[in-house]
Amino acid sequence: MVARPLSAKDRNAVKRLHAQGKSRNDIARAIKRSPSTVSKLAAEQGLTFDRAPQVEAATAVRKADLAARRAQFAERLQDIAEREADKMSAPTLYWEWGGKDHKYAEKTAAEPIPGDRRSIMSIIATAVDRSIKLVPPRDDAGAESRSVIGDLIAGLATDYAARHGGPPPEPEEPEAADDDAP
Incomplete structure (x- = not known):
């Protein structure tokens, strides 16, 4: 059996169906070509079937549920x-x-x-x-708060260093009051 030559119609169909969010196998069934042929046509056009972001988002939603x-x-x-x-x-x-x-x-x-x-x-x-x-109890809710505050201070220090070319100055100690003053 001789393979049917690839046509502009095949390439356009791959591009159109890919834009609709169809999977490689769905496109292969629609244009009556093998999945490897669809992958080849997609690669020629710079298209990928990488669904990692969608899978990651769906996984995050499922975990939250x-x-x-x-x-x-x-x-x-x-x-x-x-x-x-x-x-x-x-x-x-x-x-x-x-x-x-x-x-x-x-x-x-x-x-x-x-x-x-x-x-x-x-x-x-x-x-x-x-x-x-x-649902394990949280023994130290204060630790999370301290972590958030620590992250905030570190972020402010990084921002200061980026804008001023160095770390923020150390706070100065207040001068001691003179005990002999009237």
Whole structure:
């Protein structure tokens, strides 16, 4: 089978479809050529199929979306832990069905029995632990502020040096007051 020669129509179609944001494979299907031929025609015209900026932007958006979802889920886990903690000292209904006559009996206790309290504590611990793993607490919010201020001061010093040809002068110490003055 002999390959069809490349035409101006092929070149124009590649240029037009590329401008529309079509991928190399989409263009190849549209003009009934191989992807390598499309790449060759695009390269001749200085066109590329580098989508790194779009992929990077899409990845950043996806990461932000996932972070928001993790934060929402961490809040749900915290809510679960708080609801369970409320049960630790709440009146609790205990019931049983049995005996030789298969009777139903129930009793309300002032709070859960120790075994149930242990189970509740386990649920609380698991929910809080998972919540913290999803969205770790910030132990030192001041460190971030100090970092921002430090970056600001460094930027101002760099700007001063660029405009004045050297670092800013050191601040002068105030003169000490004369103790013998009237």
